[in-house]
Amino acid sequence: MRVHRSGTSLAGAALAALALLLPLTLAGPAGAAEDPGARQVPARGSAYMGMGVIAHDGQGARPGGISVQAVQTEGVDVSSHQGNVAWSTLWNSGVKWAYVKATEGTYYKNTYFTQQYNGSYNVGMIRGSYHFATPDTTSGAAQADYFVNNGGGWSKDGRTLPGALDIEWNPYGATCYGKSQSGMVSWIRDFVNRYKYRTGRDPVIYTATSWWKQCTGNYGGFATANPLWIARYASTVGELPAGWGYYTMWQYTSSGPTVGDHNHFNGDLTRVKALANG
Structure with a gap:
């Protein structure tokens, strides 16, 4: 280290040098990958539909020939983050259908489920x-049973x-939950088969x-049985996953005019009732 002869002490010079270097140290080298350990990991159970859409999927449209009905029916999805929901207000605003988070993994149940599930019905x-x-x-079958x-x-x-089945970015760790593409497809198949066995319906x-695309390799094998609910926060739905020629529901925003994420059902209210009736 060069000795300062203007009366500045060695300790003072060291502190000055450290002050200059500190911002570079905190910023890290240009282009460095984010340290996963530095990311704020949410509490288990706090995940909700679309949690990773803005962070990972961004905004804007993608090309794709998508079948869209002339009439769309408005719906919402809610979780414990919305607490007790004013369902009458939503109904009066034109919302005619809703999905409520019930469970996560085999370790979490929505504490507001009764108010939200029964309130929307009422x-x-x-x-x-x-x-x-x-x-x-846990396995897909175990989670289907828990659900x-x-x-x-x-x-x-x-x-x-x-x-x-809400299957999307992992808010707690690796994007694809540590599974290979074939392993993820197997997990999803395990869930949907068990759910149908228990309820008689394809989820x-x-x-x-x-x-x-990233986590299943754009597998198209579920399209014949399982209705698609696509998440895309943009003015158009864009490209759909392989196999599906149309969407049944589209979550188009996380910041709608009323509580919860807002969604379009691809058809009028009679189509919503048809899905309910199976």
Whole structure:
């Protein structure tokens, strides 16, 4: 170190040098990857539909020939983050269907589920429940059982939609939950088969195209049986995952005019009722 002869002490010079270097140290080298350990990991159970869409999928449209009906029916999805929901307000704003988070993994149940699930029904909505998948914790079959046992069932009453599997970015760790593409497909198949065995219905699959491509290799084998609920926060739905020629539901924003994420059902209210009836 060069000795300062203007009266500045060696200790003072060292501190000055450290002050100059500190911002570079904190910023890290240009282009360095984010340290996963530095990322704020949310509490288990706090995940909800679309949690990773903005962060990972961004905004804007993608090309693709998508079948869209002339009439779309407005719906919402909610979780414990919304607390007690003013369902009458939503109904009066034009929302006619809803999905409520019931479970996550095999370790979490929505503490507001009863108010949200029954409240939406009581104002006249057609409603269903969804499960946030964590394929790195337990098997697909185990999670399907947990879901059905804790609010994810179905009944042919004309007002209950089949359960939905929310399969998307992992908020707690590795994007694809540490699974290979074939391993992820197997996990999803395990879930949907078990859900159908328990309820008689094929569950809806909620996902985003970019995640589906990355984590399943754009597998197209579920399209013939499982309705697609696509997440895309843009003015158009864009490209769909392989196999699906149309979407059944589209989560188009996380910041709608009223509580919860907002969604379009691809058709009028009679189509929503048809899905409920199976």
